[in-house]
Every structure is written in structure tokens, then in C-alpha cells.
Amino acid sequence: MKRKSKYNVVVVGVGVVGIEMLRVLRQRNFPVGDLRVLARSTREITVDGEKYSVKAISPEAFDGMDIALFAGTEGEKGAAVIYAPEAVKRGCVVIDNGADFRMDPKVPLVVPEVNAADVKKHKGIIANPNCSTIQMVVALYPIHRRARIKRIVVTTFQSVSGAGQKKVNELWEQSGAFLAKKPIKPVEFPYQIAFNLIPQIDVFMDNGYTKEEMKMVNETRKIMGDDSIKVNATCVRVPVFYAHSESVNIETEKYISANEVRELLLKAPGVRLVDDPMNRSYPMPINAEGKDDTFVGRIRRDDSVKNGISMWVVADNIRKGAALNAIQIAELL
Amino acid sequence: MKRKSKYNVVVVGVGVVGIEMLRVLRQRNFPVGDLRVLARSTREITVDGEKYSVKAISPEAFDGMDIALFAGTEGEKGAAVIYAPEAVKRGCVVIDNGADFRMDPKVPLVVPEVNAADVKKHKGIIANPNCSTIQMVVALYPIHRRARIKRIVVTTFQSVSGAGQKKVNELWEQSGAFLAKKPIKPVEFPYQIAFNLIPQIDVFMDNGYTKEEMKMVNETRKIMGDDSIKVNATCVRVPVFYAHSESVNIETEKYISANEVRELLLKAPGVRLVDDPMNRSYPMPINAEGKDDTFVGRIRRDDSVKNGISMWVVADNIRKGAALNAIQIAELL
Secondary structure, three states: OOOOEEEEEEEEEEHHHHHHHHHHHOOOOOOEEEEEEEEEOEEEEOOOEEEEEEOOOOOHOOOOOEEEOOOOOOOOOOHHHHHHHHHHOOEEEEEEOOOOOOOOOOOOOOOOOHHHHHHHHHHOEEEEHHHHHHHHHHHHHHHHHOOEEEEEEEEEEOOOHHHHHHHHHHHHHHHHHHHOOOOOOOOOOOOOOOOOOEEEOOOOOOOEEEHHHHHOOOOOOOHHOOOOEEEEEEEEOOOOOOOOOEEEEEEEOOOOOOHHHHHHHOEEEEEOOOOOHOEEEEEOOHHHHHOOOEEEEEEEEEEOOEEEEEEEEEOOOHHHHHHHHHHHHHHHH | OOOOOOOEEEOOOHHHHHHHHHHEEEEEEEEOOEEEEEEEOOOOEOOOOOEEEEEEHHHHHHHHEEEEEEOOOOOOOHHHHHHHHHHHHOOOOOEEEOOOOOOOOOOOOHHHHHHHHHHHHHEEEOOOOOOHHHHHHHHHHHHHHHHHHEEEEEEEEHHHHHHHHHHHHHHHHHHHHHHHHOOOOOOOOOOOOOOEEOOOOOOEEOOOHHHHHHHHHHHHHHOOOOOOOOOEEEEOOOOOOOEEEEEHHHHHHHHOOOOHHHHHHHHOEEEEOOOEHHHOOOHHHHHHHOOOEEEEEEEEEEEOOEEEEEEEEOOOOOOOHHHHHHHHHHHOO
């Protein structure tokens, strides 16, 4: 992208992620020239006291713009599938938070702390990875470079905000009903999520894994640029509002001690080491909420295998897991 | 133990587990002769409409009794350490829910579905395993017998009731305060547990693992009678009231398909198979609460390793995880 002093930016979508994108653009003083906010219908929204007028999306709305940030998830009738090619045709570079283009070999899938250089290969569209994958690769990439990761066994504890604002509201309402001993009628979730766990995120595939679990397998390999990494994932929705947590177990080719992992992560970009268990210091969702870093702790050797390490990784799924990562990609441009 | 038509039973402790023991004794029509309920101080309690008069514990309170069920957890000054030897001296067989005697080579550690025969080796005391271990071995033992399990990587999602009634109350109170946007002051838990996760259960050991995690390593080997099984555990407290859930990944010596695992577990004692993901059927805490079975689902091959299987295991930690298992041991006697 040509170097300019200001860039005209379009944000498509005003759900949890779209709103966080507007917030992050301001917080990071991104050099925004014109700013357009698009959604299905016209309206006014207020984010942190700042008013934005939302315009109805159309191909022409991308005329004269430089960067288009698509906040949606995915879907044949989603904005990205329909409008991303239109935006590219009109000269925009598209950064898509959704899953539609992620595994397309022509589309770079980028986590700036891991594969910033891949941005250069874009042909108009750059994809933002899945939230659970982003925080895991931020924590694992420095270890992979040092000791080569052969296998990852990960179990996620994913907050409801990963599924959108309506799910956030539903956890709130269900919890209130439960405490008031009133019946709970799930609408957005298939089952009660308040004080419960749902071991399903996204739809099931024929192999018994969910689409979310397979994203962690395939996206991890693409971002780390190593198809030989084996990944096994179990993704679980938990009654937490913001931030995803992950229990990550890895097996490396070369020996690496828990202390070496700590030293690597202490200086790793985007990582905050919180690892002093004797003083009850470890990452937790309430401390990661609203933060940019990926928090890593509970690092310990796993002697059940030749070169094993276990750890606990927490990050705000709306910030690093979505909006922040997308805008970091825009900054690379 | 000599065969009798009725047995005199002592229940020591009237916390969550002690009360559930009284409930299970009635529900299973255990042939109770005299029943004594002991605690630190005298009081009256009501369980499911039935009144029990609680007497202060003393060595003499065990005179003339046959079976003593200790409901506590563990501790140098706990009832089991002080009174279990007294009870044995007076002719009782002690079944201890706590951790004090579990790894004693003279004390059998029993899950009836797995190692019922070990009961016979007792010298007065039989130990009830840790809740998270019980449900895991109930689900894994049939697979171990068929295909030999070499390694287990487990991440737990443990409900607050595992830590006692006060913790149950605190999750309730913290959640109410959170929804009312009032400040949360943790008393029982080290941190906020409402809408949060705490990756620590019990104290930390020098190796970076918690005592709870090491229990899963050591108790699993003792119950399954196979010291070669490697176990890596991560134990996490979640804002759920009842039932523990576990994401379990295993590696077996012999090949076993997901369907074979399902067939084995369909006829395994104490297991309820809930595994039809396409119809959103999988185990969840709200469905396991108050039930005797260990619920298993999300069974699938893990191709990230030679012979891998992943699964999701849920059980009521107060029933199968504590009270029920103890009374099943008493039934074996």
C-alpha cells in the first residue's frame, strides 16, 4: 500500500467486534482520514461518547477508501463474501475478521507477532484468524522457533462474547433468572449457559470435531507456516463474558525447560508473563478483559512425554482475538 | 466384614458430602441398623424432610458401630487423621472420603467399577479417591482393559461444590453482586469466581503442579493398578455449582476406533453414553447434577498421535465423586 499521511478507512459491521474496531482505531491513534461505518441499515451509534453515523452498505460505499475492515464472522450471505471483492475492485485492501477467506491459499492469514511478512503477499484480501487460534500462536510461536513444536493438545474455555452481543446479553439474563429461581429459556444458545458448560462451538463436522476445533488445527499450521504441526482441540463455551482461556499442552522436538520458556515469553511481543503460582499469580479472564496482551502462566514441564510443556493462555477475544489484531494488520500496511 | 442383615453406620461430617451420604444411604436402601451422625458440635439437621440429630465426635462414639463414613477432605487436624484409627480400634471399617490415607500402600483406594476386589485387602481403612479422578477412571478403565492406555492429558472444569457449601454460597452471592453491579469481595475463593476462571485447585507443589493435579496422576495409577500410565493434568475452577467436567485426551498402545470406544462404554458399569453431536447431544453439568452416572460424549479419534482418542466426561462431583462412591464401597463390604 502506498505510504500516505492519512488513510480512508471503512468499518463494516457494528456488532461487538465492529465497535471494538472503532475503539481500537482511536486508542491507537491510527492515521484515519475519512472514516465510514457501514452496516445493513442506516443508524447512529455512540462508542465511548463519540457519535458515528452508520450508512447502509453498498458497493459504491467503498469508492475512494483505502482500507476496509470487515468485522463479521462468516457466511455465504455475509458482508465479506458479497462486498469484499467489490471493495478490492475499488482499490481497498480488505482485512476480514471472518472465516470465509482464511484458508484460501491466495489470502494471507496474519498474526503480526508471528507472520507479519505474509501481509506483503496479499492480492487485496488479508484474513484475521479465529480468536482462539490467535492467542495460542502468539504464546507458542517463540517456543516453536526455539524448539519446534511437534504436537499441541489444547482445551479452550471460551467466553460468550466470542459469539456476539446477543450471547453476552443472554448470559446476563439467564444468570439473573437462575438466581431469581425463575425458569431459563435459551434463545441464542442451544442450552442453558448460565452456571453450565456447552462443549460445542460452531457446527459439527463429519469427523466428530466442531468447525471451531478444526480452525485451530488448520489456521495454526498456516500462520506458523508449518504443516507438520499436529493439533488436537476441544472447544468449550463457558459462562464468562469476556476473554478466552486455554489449557495448552505441547510436545517439542528439542528439549526446552520451563524456565527457558518463561525467558522466551518474557521478551516475546504481545505476551505478558503472569507466572508466579506460589503467590497465586496466573492469568484469569477478569484480568485480561479490555487488555491488548496475551497472558501466559502456569508454565511447567510435562514429564508424561519426552519433551512436554503445559501452560495456561488467556486473552481478550474481542481485542487481540479480533479487533486489535485486524488493526495491527492495517498498521503493517 | 461379617455378613449381617443390618449394619450400624456412622457418618462423620455434615458438609455437602456428609449430607449427600445421608441422602444416598436412604435412596439406595442401605441396610442401616443404628445410624450415628457426628460432627464437631451437637446440633439438629434436616435432609430431604428427615431430621437427624448430630452428636459431638469422640472415640467412644464409634463403639458398637460397623462402618464409619468420613466425609471430610483432608488435614492434620481433620476428623479422619484423629478419629479413623480410633474407629478401626473399635471394630469399624472406615471409608474415608479425604486424601489423608489414599496413597498409603496399606490402604485400598477404590472405585467399585474399576477395582472392587481391592476392598478385600483392607486393614481397617478404605480410601475414596478424589472426585476428578473417580469420574475419569470410570470412563477410561474399559478402554484401558481393551487397548492399554499409555498417556492421559486431562483438563478439568471443576464446579464450586467440590470445595464445600461455603464456596457454593459464595458463587451465588458473587454472581448476584456482579449482576447488580456491586463490588465483589472474595472471601472463600482467592479471587472472583463469578463469570471468571481460577486455574488453581488446592495448593501448588514445587514442580509447578497443584496437589489436585498430582492426585489425578497418582490416584489414577493406583486405582487402575498400572504405574506405567502417564498422566498430565490441568485443574481449573469454573463458575458452575454442581458436576465436574473433563476434556480427556488419551493415547493407547493398541488401536481402538471411536465406535469401539462407544460400544465399550455403552455397556460399562456406571457410565451413561451421551454422544450424538449431530443432534447436539453431549454431556453437560446441568444434566449430570444429582445423577449417579458418569456421562461420556464427544468421543472421537485424535489423529495427531498414533492411537489417540479425545472425549468429554461429566459427573456429579458430590455423588459419584464422593458420597455415592463411598457408599458403593460400603455395599461391597
